[in-house]
Amino acid sequence: xxxxxxxxxxxxWALSAGMAQAAEExxxxxxxxxxxxxxxxxxxxxxxxxxxxxxxxxxETLLAKLQAGATGYDLVVPSQNFVPxxxxxxxxxxxxxxxxxxxxxxxxxxxxPAWDPQQEYSSPWQWGTTSxxxxxxxxxxxxxxxxxxxxxxxxxxxxxxxxxTPDEVVNLANIYLGLPFCSExxxxxxxxxxxxxxxxxxxxxxxxxxxxxxxxxxEAVITNHWSGFSRLGRLTGAPIVYAYxxxxxxxxxxxxVVPTSAKNVDNARKFMDFMMDPVNMAMLTVNQGYGDSIxxxxxxxxxxxxxxxxxxxxxxxxxxxATTCSPKAQSLIDKVWTKVMQ
Amino acid sequence: xxxxxxxxSSKRKILPVGHYRGLGLWNAAFLIFLYMPxxxxxxxxxxxxxxxxxxxxxxxxxxIKAFNNVAIQDAVLNxxxxxxxxxxxxxxxxxxxxxxxxxxxxxxxxxxxxxLITLPLMxxxxxxxxxxxxxxxxxxxxxxxxxxxxxxxxxxxxxxFMPIRARLEGMDTSMExxxxxxxxxxWETFRYITVPLLMPGIIAGAMLAFVISMDDFIITLMVSGxxxxxxxxxxxxxxxxxxxxxxxxxxxxxLLFSITIVTAYWIVSNKTRTETVH
Amino acid sequence: xxxxxxxxxxSRRWLGxxxxxxxxxxxxxxxxxxxxxxxxxxxxxxxxxxxxFSTAAYLQLAWEYDLDGTLVFNPGxxxxxxxxxxxxxxxxxxxxxFGFPVAYxxxxxxxxRRNFYIYLITIPFWTNLLIRTFAWIIILGRNGVIELPLxxxxxxxxxxxxxxxxxxxxxxxxxxxxxxxxxPIYASLEKLDFRLLEAASDLYSSRLEIMTxxVIPLSKPGIIAGCILVFIxxxxxxxxxxxxxxxxxLMLGSLVQFQFASARNWPFGSALxxxxxxxxxxxxxxxxxxxxxxxxxxxx
Numbered sequence: 001x002x003x004x005x006x007x008x009x010x011x012x013w014a015l016s017a018g019m020a021q022a023a024e025e026x027x028x029x030x031x032x033x034x035x036x037x038x039x040x041x042x043x044x045x046x047x048x049x050x051x052x053x054x055x056x057x058x059x060e061t062l063l064a065k066l067q068a069g070a071t072g073y074d075l076v077v078p079s080q081n082f083v084p085x086x087x088x089x090x091x092x093x094x095x096x097x098x099x100x101x102x103x104x105x106x107x108x109x110x111x112x113p114a115w116d117p118q119q120e121y122s123s124p125w126q127w128g129t130t131s132x133x134x135x136x137x138x139x140x141x142x143x144x145x146x147x148x149x150x151x152x153x154x155x156x157x158x159x160x161x162x163x164x165t166p167d168e169v170v171n172l173a174n175i176y177l178g179l180p181f182c183s184e185x186x187x188x189x190x191x192x193x194x195x196x197x198x199x200x201x202x203x204x205x206x207x208x209x210x211x212x213x214x215x216x217x218x219e220a221v222i223t224n225h226w227s228g229f230s231r232l233g234r235l236t237g238a239p240i241v242y243a244y245x246x247x248x249x250x251x252x253x254x255x256x257v258v259p260t261s262a263k264n265v266d267n268a269r270k271f272m273d274f275m276m277d278p279v280n281m282a283m284l285t286v287n288q289g290y291g292d293s294i295x296x297x298x299x300x301x302x303x304x305x306x307x308x309x310x311x312x313x314x315x316x317x318x319x320x321x322a323t324t325c326s327p328k329a330q331s332l333i334d335k336v337w338t339k340v341m342q
Numbered sequence: 343x344x345x346x347x348x349x350x351s352s353k354r355k356i357l358p359v360g361h362y363r364g365l366g367l368w369n370a371a372f373l374i375f376l377y378m379p380x381x382x383x384x385x386x387x388x389x390x391x392x393x394x395x396x397x398x399x400x401x402x403x404x405x406i407k408a409f410n411n412v413a414i415q416d417a418v419l420n421x422x423x424x425x426x427x428x429x430x431x432x433x434x435x436x437x438x439x440x441x442x443x444x445x446x447x448x449x450x451x452x453x454x455x456x457x458l459i460t461l462p463l464m465x466x467x468x469x470x471x472x473x474x475x476x477x478x479x480x481x482x483x484x485x486x487x488x489x490x491x492x493x494x495x496x497x498x499x500x501x502x503f504m505p506i507r508a509r510l511e512g513m514d515t516s517m518e519x520x521x522x523x524x525x526x527x528x529w530e531t532f533r534y535i536t537v538p539l540l541m542p543g544i545i546a547g548a549m550l551a552f553v554i555s556m557d558d559f560i561i562t563l564m565v566s567g568x569x570x571x572x573x574x575x576x577x578x579x580x581x582x583x584x585x586x587x588x589x590x591x592x593x594x595x596x597l598l599f600s601i602t603i604v605t606a607y608w609i610v611s612n613k614t615r616t617e618t619v620h
Numbered sequence: 621x622x623x624x625x626x627x628x629x630x631s632r633r634w635l636g637x638x639x640x641x642x643x644x645x646x647x648x649x650x651x652x653x654x655x656x657x658x659x660x661x662x663x664x665x666x667x668x669x670x671x672x673f674s675t676a677a678y679l680q681l682a683w684e685y686d687l688d689g690t691l692v693f694n695p696g697x698x699x700x701x702x703x704x705x706x707x708x709x710x711x712x713x714x715x716x717x718f719g720f721p722v723a724y725x726x727x728x729x730x731x732x733r734r735n736f737y738i739y740l741i742t743i744p745f746w747t748n749l750l751i752r753t754f755a756w757i758i759i760l761g762r763n764g765v766i767e768l769p770l771x772x773x774x775x776x777x778x779x780x781x782x783x784x785x786x787x788x789x790x791x792x793x794x795x796x797x798x799x800x801x802x803x804p805i806y807a808s809l810e811k812l813d814f815r816l817l818e819a820a821s822d823l824y825s826s827r828l829e830i831m832t833x834x835v836i837p838l839s840k841p842g843i844i845a846g847c848i849l850v851f852i853x854x855x856x857x858x859x860x861x862x863x864x865x866x867x868x869x870l871m872l873g874s875l876v877q878f879q880f881a882s883a884r885n886w887p888f889g890s891a892l893x894x895x896x897x898x899x900x901x902x903x904x905x906x907x908x909x910x911x912x913x914x915x916x917x918x919x920x
Contacts, residue, residue: 027568032579037412053413054571056577061563062473067667071481072486072568118826128739164867165882205784205866209585213395215745219762283894305400327665335684335884341870342696359661359821360814360830361728362721369725372718373740379755379795380744382765386758395758435639439822442636449633459640462648463852464900468877469893472886473651496647499640501800504845511841513811542810546738550849553745553799560877577748585754589783600746604739 024049026267029056029073034126036287043274049267066091071261074268077125080241080253083115084324092257094120095269102276110293110313113253115324122255124281126228128290128311129319130168131249133225134240135215141222142242146176149222150199157202159224164208166337169196169224171250171322178247182325186332193336200340215240230291231310242310248318253293346552387590394551394585404591417576421486424562424572425555428494429502433548435495436455437540438501444510458568460504462497470497471564475585476564490562494555501554659890667884677891697875697892704872707786707861707898708854711793715801715850716843718794723805723842725834727812738806741799753792753863760788760864784866792860800849807841809835854898872896 003163019266024047028035039127040051054073056062059082059141066076072295078086086092097103098112116122132149134141139156141148151174152160163169173192174181204220212221212233225233230242234331257277258268274280285292291311297305305311313319325333390399404460408414439459443452449600462470484487517539521531538546559574566575573596626632659677661669684694726737744752759765772774782788812835820830836843858873867874872892879889892920 029568033575043746048700052569054566054568055413055576055579056563056736057575058881060884063667063884065475068475068564070475070567071484089666130622134557161653161866164862167882181917200868203866203868204863206868209863210395210754214395216393216396217762217764220777232392236396237398238393238396328389330665330884333879334885335876337882338696338875340871360817360835362827365721365725365728367735370719372722375718376675376741376798378759378765379752380747382755382758383751384778385694386755394754395761406789407809434848439640440637442633446629446633446636449630455637455640458644460848461652463848465648465652465893467853467856468873468880469655469890470648472880472889473655476646476654477647477651492643492647496643497643501849504849505804508804508808508842508845509811510770510779510810531719542735542846543807545735546807547726549738549742550800551741557749558744559750574748574750578749578799589748593751597743597747602742604743608735616896 001053009286024264026051026074026075026264026271027073028077028271029079030075030077031055031063032057034077034288036284039280039283039287042083042280043271046274047267047270049264049270051271052197057145063091066259066261069261071259072263073259074262074264075255075256075271076259077254078255079322080098080113080115080255081322081324083122083255083257086257087116087121091260092121093260093262093265095258095265095272096120096271097123098320100269100273102273104304105276105278105294105296107293107295114321116254118253122337123256123276124293125215125275126288127251127258127285128181128227129251129313130172130226131243131245132172132222133211133215133230133233134222135218135220136241138218143248146172146247148243150176150195152199152222153201156221159204159221160199160202161205161207161211161214161220162203163224164206166333167322168250170333170336171320172224175177175248175250175320176256181323182329183319184326184328184332188335189332193339194321196336196340212236212238212240217293218323227290227310231289231308234310235304244309244314244317246264246317248320249313251319251321253321326338372614383590384594384597387594388589389587389590392586394590395586405595406598407588408591408595409487411588413571414573414576415572416480417506417571418592418596420570421556421573423487424490424494425552426490428498428555429548429552431491431495432551432577433544436499436547436551437506437544439499439538440510440543444507444513450496460500463500466496467560471561474561475564482566485571486567488563489567490570491559493565494558497561498551498555501550502611504541505546505550506540508540509540509546513539572620597598643853647880653891656894659887659894661887663885663887666883667880668884674887677885677887680888681891689882700901701872701895703869704855707789707871708851708857710796711790712801712847714790714794715798716847718841719798719846720805720839721918723802723809723839725801726806727809734810739801741802744868745799749796749859750863753859754794756788756792756795756864759782760791773788783864784868787863789861789862792864793854793857796857796860797850797853800853801846804845804849805839805842808845809839811836825856828911848904851903855899886894 011224026049028051030053035053043049044051053179056065059079062076062078063082063085068075088202100123103119110124112119120267132143134143134148141156148156149160160324170192171181173195177191177195179188179191207214207223211223211225215223216238220243225242227242230240233240246324256272258265262268268312275284276294278294279300281292281294282297283318285297286300286305289305289308289311380556386394386397388400388402390401390403391396393395436459439455443456444457446452478484478489518531518535520537522528526534557574559578560571563575563578566572574594582588645726648662658672660675662672662674662676664670677692682695683691685691719731720726726734729737733883757764761767762779762783763771766782766838767776767780816834817830820834821843856873856876858871858877861867861871862874870878876889876896879892
């Protein structure tokens with residue numbers, strides 16, 4: 001027994017040791033299927049750096065892991081409203097993105113964004129929007145207003161699906177009600193709560209996974225949706241239309257940042273610079289179908305992507321980017337959501 | 343085994359003692375319930391459509407994709423390594439623990455020991471996950487896959503323990519006593535009498551441990567370090583991009599793999615059993 | 621071979637339990653104690669805790685601050701806890717009703733076939749839980765595997781709406797945890813001495829009596845183990861309630877998850893976990909008391 005145990009111990013040791021050996025490495029921690037292998041291969045070929053990609057499922061998981069002290073990652077990809085949290089918690093480090101050679105390629109409107117005003121921490125990855133989609137065969141509405149989603153008519157009642165987590169739903173509700181994001185005023189949040197509680201009687205499911213499937217099968221006619229994800233659903237042939245309601249849609253912007261505990265900071269910076277090259281960024285965007293903020297990348301898009309409505313919001317629809325909520329505002333959101341879910 | 347001789351043959355026309363009408367039918371219904379989703383899963387792995395749930399045509403493209411997807415393969419390999427070590431170690435620990443707790447008579451600290459061994463069962467996974475993550479970070483253990491294996495061993499112990507203890511409780515000790523009376527050493531008695539008698543419990547325990555380890559998501563997600571993504575972690579985080587039949591294809595292949603192993607083991611163990619009987 | 625083993629029974633006991641204490645003590649108990657400590661601390665707004673003593677997390681379980689700052693009773697969380705206990709109990713009972721006859725049937729089979737059945741039961745669980753749950757969406761969903769044939773044969777003319785209901789959750793939970801019920805029951809039934817059954821039959825016991833007075837009492841350790849193994853993960857489950865139930869009513873598992881993720885209130889999440897632990901411990905004590913009473917009753 002002793003011998004078996006010691007053999008096992010040695011094996012575990014060897015396994016873990018073997019993993020931490022190599023000359024030039026880069027450990028990327030990203031959402032799954034968000035890092036195209038061909039992009040990684042190109043980077044490896046150009047630099048000789050070996051890239052390992054691990055995956056997580058949400059900003060919250062990433063925050064919890066870094067917060068609790070997980071180490072070994074050189075690049076992570078949080079959304080814009082999480083970047084200030086990572087900064088204030090001391091979880092990511094300054095890497096002087098604005099001093100990188102390809103920094104000039106970032107579109108003017110995305111340069112020095114609100115969540116990283118000096119662009120010290122973050123470099124672009126992808127951006128997209130959150131709104132709702134509908135099945136154009138089963139539903140006669142045109143997705144012109146958020147009313148169709150929050151206060152559905154007879155036709156859609158009982159066949160509406162909303163996301164399972166509150167952040168984006170509450171933001172959309174704020175847009176619909178003309179309230180600011182991250183409100184700290186309980187009376188304003190009471191309005192949001194009333195709206196969501198009333199919406200609940202029309203809801204078939206709270207779902208953040210199978211929206212396209214629900215639309216295609218007819219289980220739902222209106223679902224909360226993300227732009228690029230909705231496009232993928234449409235490309236399978238289902239009559240899924242991504243709505244741009246006149247009140248506006250919620251925007252999100254994911255960027256590359258370097259954790260404080262990163263061991264290969266130089267390699268991480270190389271990768272950030274690499275991603276600001278239009279050819280490389282276009283590879284990512286074509287693969288993902290969201291949107292990017294690099295000048296000249298669209299020249300390398302496919303024709304389909306260039307004209308995809310999901311990726312190109314109409315000019316008259318405001319795209320409102322989610323901001324980082326104060327603890328007080330966050331706790332009001334949680335309160336509202338718990339009430340809705342009782 | 344003595345009960346073997348008196349176990350009534352199921353072939354008899356009159357329903358023997360202990361048999362009940364409809365049991366076979368019930369069992370068949372149970373198996374259908376168990377395998378229907380698996381059949382659906384396999385069927386839809388041949389779906390041409392990117393959306394798993396909407397059937398549009400036959401295709402084996404997803405298998406080709408799965409074979410070329412290095413990330414999935416790494417994840418599967420990590421899962422198998424973790425599950426293997428977690429099963430072996432936790433079953434060994436649970437077996438010794440169960441022997442002490444079921445055979446050691448009443449002793450001070452027995453209830454406490456029982457409580458401790460079943461503790462991982464009583465704590466919601468998410469809590470275990472966060473607690474372990476904080477703990478690993480605090481003591482600075484960062485062994486990559488080693489962290490995951492330690493965590494899995496910990497929460498697999500009670501799953502392995504329960505069936506083994508259930509088997510041990512009230513298990514006839516006369517054979518072991520006879521063996522000792524016949525001057526077999528303690529080890530020989532353990533090796534040739536206790537372990538074979540206990541085997542169904544150990545196998546059930548090991549299988550539970552394996553299944554639990556292969557399925558675990560939250561704890562793994564939290565304790566894993568760079569380079570140790572397992573299959574469930576991979577699948578769960580795929581959600582944002584939508585599940586494709588590729589995952590069905592991988593699951594089908596994994597199923598095929600496990601069926602092969604299990605069948606091989608079954609044939610071998612059956613052979614050795616018949617050999618020892620005759 | 622066994623010369624290195626100590627002969628003193630007490631030392632041997634503790635030697636046998638040492639690995640358990642080592643592994644679970646270090647990697648489970650200590651983290652749990654940390655967790656318990658966290659539940660008495662203040663929440664750090666962005667995850668983690670502030671090392672300041674506070675009972676706010678426990679207060680939050682049943683009270684909340686009203687808009688004007690007064691503390692009022694809030695049954696919201698208690699409702700969620702109660703619902704989770706109810707649904708977990710239901711799933712456990714279904715698993716038992718469904719699983720016990722199967723475990724018993726397997727015991728009646730010749731030995732080699734018994735192992736084969738055990739493998740048959742385990743194999744589906746080599747696939748991922750999420751994938752298995754998704755398969756149920758295809759089966760139960762609109763125009764799914766069940767509905768489509770019925771629709772095309774004209775037996776039904778509109779959707780049965782099986783998905784996103786409590787029934788769908790029950791099916792999902794049952795399916796997820798069924799082997800955790802069957803395997804322990806089988807492990808304890810397997811050693812059942814069938815001569816007892818024959819003896820009882822010879823003494824004119826009916827089949828029902830044989831089942832209720834011999835088989836079930838003798839398989840009790842397995843039944844208890846199975847119920848515990850099913851009940852507890854059900855209590856914390858969130859995949860089936862979210863995917864099959866449509867997540868319209870929050871369950872305890874999702875609530876805890878929510879505290880550590882979106883809400884980032886670790887102390888409250890810890891407090892909820894402590895409460896969950898208390899529910900489980902109470903159930904166990906309840907069982908232990910009953911077992912003692914029965915044992916005492918059997919002796920007199």
